[in-house]
Amino acid sequence: MKTKKGSALFGNYALIIVVGLLFALPFLYTLYTSFITMQDVNKIVGVSHWTFNNYKTFFTNDAYNVPKWLMNTVIMTGIVVIGNLIINPMAAFALAKLDFAGKKLIYWIVVATMMVPYHMILIPVYVNVAHLGWLNSFAALTVPFLYQCLYIFMLRQFFISVPNEFIEAARIDGLTKVGAFWRIVYPLAKSSLITMSILAFAGTWNSYLIPSTLANDPEKYVLVVGLNSVKDMFFENTPLIMAGVVLATLPILIFFFIFQKQYLEGISSSGVKG
Template identity: 80%
Template sequence: METKKRLGFVSNYLLLIILGSLFALPFLYTIYTSFVTMQDVNKLSGFSNLTFQNYKLFFTNDAYNVPQWLINTVIMTALVILGNLIINPMAAFALAKLDFRGKKIVFWIVLGSMMVPYHMILIPVYVNVAQLGWLNSFAGLTVPFLYQSLYIFMLRQFFVTVPGEFIEAARLDGLTKMGAFWRIVYPLAKSSLITMSILAFAGTWNSYLIPSTLVSDPERYVLVVGLNSVKDAFFENTPLIMAGVVLTTLPILIFFFIFQKQYIEGISSSGVKG
């Protein structure tokens, strides 16, 4: 019986390793290709033939300002994540623990907005941003996205599971409702907040539709939009294109690997109770 368990354990891990390798192959190919010259594409080259020339070209060529695009992306992503870490938990806590008139209606509006594809409201968003004078600005790229209905719902499902006695005990100690939220309830949602941050980071860092619609000034491009313009100019330069793919993908992978444990905990604790 013990032998069967060990064989099952080993076979499961072997299967996971094989599947993981298959899923990793395309990205490994992308990384490899980004370090070779055009002549060595789709060929196996030695380490002596690998080069950083493609990445160097991105950061030194005056035809495209990759360093500025990278800074723009970092600022936009940081502001969006910060806003979501403040606004979404407050809204979720109100829907989970506070009693107010119209609470159910607001909750159903949140659920309903999750079912509307963003493409359907892109034109109204563009019109509003243009009327506010926020085109080609960080305000236009961040303010409309400082909250997300999906994350409000996800956090609300977690806050529902927090015992009300915690809040009542905090109130007895002299804290206000907001004080109880920030000092007691908010820290309990660490895993869910990290899960939300990872999703928000990936969605914002790789966002193309919104920045390409609201920004036309090349100096205000974010990385994905800027690299897409490079792709149009160097479509046949496969190693250069692959270097751009690595630049846009690697930060997300690093962010995920750092917080993967909390991400898994957040997924398992959010949305299972309501």
């Protein structure tokens, strides 16, 4: 019996490893190609042939303002993630636990908005941003995205599961509704908030269409937009392009691996409830 269980366990782990390698293979190829020269593309070469020149090119060549693009991306992503961590939970808590006129209507508007592709409202957003004089500014790249209806919906489902007795006990102890939210309910949503943060981080860091539409000044480029312009100039330089892909992808992988445990807990605890 133990032998059968051990064999089944070994088979499961082997299958997981094989599937994991299949999913990781494209990134491993990208990572490998970023360290070789153009002459070695599509060849398997030893570590002695690897080089950091492709990465050095990005950070030392005046034609690519990668440090500036990277800083722009960090600022944009940081503002959007922090904004979502503040605005989305407050809206979700109000829809889950507070009673006010029009609550159900607002909730269904949030749900309906989730079904509208952002591409459909990009032109109205561009027109409004232009009227405000925000084009080629961080305000254009951040303010319209400080909240996301999907995350409001996700957090609302979690807050519904929080017993009302917690909030009532906090009120008895002298806390206001705002105080009860920030000091009692908000910390309970740690896993869901981290899940939201990972999704918001990945979506913002990788965003191309919106930053390229609202900011056409090279000084305001984010990393993905800037690297895409490099790709257009050096389409045939595969290792250089792959180095750019690694630069754009690595922060997301690091962010995910740091918070993967909380991410999985957040996914399991944010299911749709009543």
